[in-house]
Amino acid sequence: MQPAFVLHRWPFQDSSYMVEMFSAQHGRYRLIAKGARRPKSRWRACLQPFTPLLISSRGRHELQTLVEAEACGDAYGLKGDSLYSGFYINELLQRLTVLYQPLDGLFEDYQQTLQLLSENSAVEPILRRFEWQLLEHLGHQFDWLADSAGDAVTATSYYQFSPQIGFVRQPGPATNTFSGQIILQLSQFDLTETQLLQAMKRIMRMALQPYLGDQPLRSRQLFHSLIQTKDS
Amino acid sequence: MKLSPAIQELIQALRVLPGVGPKSAQRMAFQILERQREGGVRLAQALLYATEHVGHCQRCRTLTEAPVCGICLHPKRSDSGLLCIVETPADVIAIEQTGQYHGMYFVLMGHLSPLDGIGPEDIGLDILAKRLAGEAISEIILATNPTVEGEATAYYIADIARKHGINTSRIAHGVPVGGELEYVDQATLGHAFSGRKNF
Numbered sequence: 001m002q003p004a005f006v007l008h009r010w011p012f013q014d015s016s017y018m019v020e021m022f023s024a025q026h027g028r029y030r031l032i033a034k035g036a037r038r039p040k041s042r043w044r045a046c047l048q049p050f051t052p053l054l055i056s057s058r059g060r061h062e063l064q065t066l067v068e069a070e071a072c073g074d075a076y077g078l079k080g081d082s083l084y085s086g087f088y089i090n091e092l093l094q095r096l097t098v099l100y101q102p103l104d105g106l107f108e109d110y111q112q113t114l115q116l117l118s119e120n121s122a123v124e125p126i127l128r129r130f131e132w133q134l135l136e137h138l139g140h141q142f143d144w145l146a147d148s149a150g151d152a153v154t155a156t157s158y159y160q161f162s163p164q165i166g167f168v169r170q171p172g173p174a175t176n177t178f179s180g181q182i183i184l185q186l187s188q189f190d191l192t193e194t195q196l197l198q199a200m201k202r203i204m205r206m207a208l209q210p211y212l213g214d215q216p217l218r219s220r221q222l223f224h225s226l227i228q229t230k231d232s
Numbered sequence: 233m234k235l236s237p238a239i240q241e242l243i244q245a246l247r248v249l250p251g252v253g254p255k256s257a258q259r260m261a262f263q264i265l266e267r268q269r270e271g272g273v274r275l276a277q278a279l280l281y282a283t284e285h286v287g288h289c290q291r292c293r294t295l296t297e298a299p300v301c302g303i304c305l306h307p308k309r310s311d312s313g314l315l316c317i318v319e320t321p322a323d324v325i326a327i328e329q330t331g332q333y334h335g336m337y338f339v340l341m342g343h344l345s346p347l348d349g350i351g352p353e354d355i356g357l358d359i360l361a362k363r364l365a366g367e368a369i370s371e372i373i374l375a376t377n378p379t380v381e382g383e384a385t386a387y388y389i390a391d392i393a394r395k396h397g398i399n400t401s402r403i404a405h406g407v408p409v410g411g412e413l414e415y416v417d418q419a420t421l422g423h424a425f426s427g428r429k430n431f
Contacts, residue, residue, distance in 0.1 A: 008347045014251050045417035049380045075419055078380075080387045087346040087384065090343035094347065229352075229361075230390055 001068065002026075005110070006047055007090045011037065013022040019047060019066065020094065021055070028097045031057050031064040045071055050086050050114055051075040062100070076118040084226065085099035085123040088131055088219040089113060096134060096211055103137040124201070125191045130202045132189075140211065142166035144187030153192040161203050163210045178203070239265070291363070293340040293356050294321045309336050313370035317360075317389055319343050319377055333372075338363070343381040344388055352388065360389070361398065364396045374402045378423075 004023035012018040019032045036043040043066075046053060052073045057064040078086045089110070097103065113130045117123060135141050145153055148168045153159065158166035158177040170177050182199050191197050235243070235428050239261060246257040264272035266360045288294065289301035296302070303309060303324070314335025318324055324337050340355040352358065363369070377383035386402055393400045406424040416424075 010348075042417070045419050051419070071418055074422060079383075083384050083387060084346070086380075091347055128303070218349045218351075222344065222351055224347045225352050226388065226391065229388075229395065 001056045001069075003072070003107070004053050004055045005114075006049045006051065007040060007094060008049065009033075011074070018063075022093060022107070022110065023055075023102075025102060026100055026101035027106075028093060029064070029100050030062070031059075032064050033066040033069070036066075044133060046071040047076065049090060050078055052111070053108040078114070078118055081121065081123050082102070082117040084116065084219065084223055085117055085127055088127065088217070088223070089217045091129070091217055092134060092208075095213075095217070096138060096208075106134070106137045109133045109137070124197055128197070128200045128204055130188070131208060135207060138211070140164070142207065144183060153180045153183050153187075154186055155179070159183060161206050163206050169199060277392055288341075289339075291358065292337045292339055293341060294337065303337060308333060312336070312378055314373065315369050315371070316373040316375050317386075318375045319382065319385075323375065333373075340376070340385065343376060343379075344385040345381050346384070355385070355390065355420055357389065361392050361396075362391065364398060371399045371401060374400060378405045384406075 002023050002025050004021045007020040007022050007028065009019045012032060015035050015037045017036045018030060019033050019036075019222055020028065020030050022028050030161070033043055034046055035041055036047055046069055047152050051071050052075075053069050054072045055069040056067045058067050076086075081204075093110070097106075109130065113126060113133075116126045116129075120126060122186050142164075146166075147153055147159060148162070148165050151169070153167060157180045158170045158173045159180060160170050160174075160177050162168050165181045167178070167183060173179070182196060185196055186200055191200055242261045242264075243254070243257045246252055246260050247254065252260070255292055264275070268333060282297075286295050287297070289296045289304055289381065291304040292301060294301050294303070298358040312335040314333070316327065316333060316335055316336055317338045317340065318327065319340050319342060321339055321341075324339060327333050327337075338356075338360055340357075342350060342355050344350060344352065344355060364372075372389065374386040374389060376385045376389075391402045404423075404427050406427065407413065413421065
């Protein structure tokens, strides 16, 4: 049995689910949970996102069959914004990781992120942290302390962020530049002020964009409509 | 043996039903053609009528051939000020059978599922928001399924209700009647404990 999380599931045939799993051993992969939609199935309660599972599956092909699954420990009782954030990090994993490609340490980071989401109502710093961790695991990280020319970032200069390249030094401040001061604070993961949080959000969004492609993130759209509902 | 095109087509058509594979479809087709011709005609007419005429209730979105369904038209129910939110018309039937609830319903015909791209408009939350603004509703009972998607939907609706100043409650999850604690899964048992009542 190996530890795993459900990322998403779809109804499959009359009484089964196709489940997208995430585990330390296999990374993201898919399997069929036969009979899991039957009223008496013992998997109904546990085959849900955000529940730590122990599972075993069999099959030599890409699409495996679930043999056994049980919950190990409590589900992270995500509520409200934390729950929507959970969907967001699941979608990020779905969109950015490759099937059957385990990445060292990503599983632990994911688990820790769920833990943090279940304990905190301020979700933004947690999400930014996970986005950066994911970029690192995928090998898409960039340098916070040096600019694209290799010179050290200085507090008094201004920089533009360019995805896949990093920070590019600019002659002066403009609408899309970040001050060196902010970049240096962010390099320490200092997200204590709104201004820093907003800068981090902008940088992460730009950094993720080339790997996400043209399709918008669906959980992000849900977040948007939620904010509109609360504000209007 | 190769079946004639008409029979073949009938068998294929029957397979749209849930749980009906090629073998059962064949049995059904022969049953209709050999012994139940009248019943078959009735089935065909009922199918045609229902698929052409049944639509959604303008108020609660459940399935009905009338513009507004029987439950929504019931004067006592609309005066109750209670609105129960469920995912499917089958859930309405299940709740009606308990005989415990005498208010109105709103049927989402699904749930929010961010990863499948099913958003608030797809489950009629814009219609719900209009109802909440226009009607005298005193309490919303969230009876979406206890799945993560059902919970997400419940939180979303609770936010809309809060904006309109409407009291919201969520149905309890717990141990089934006649069940034994030993065999109840830990998530359900956990909910049963956190939602315990004074006794």
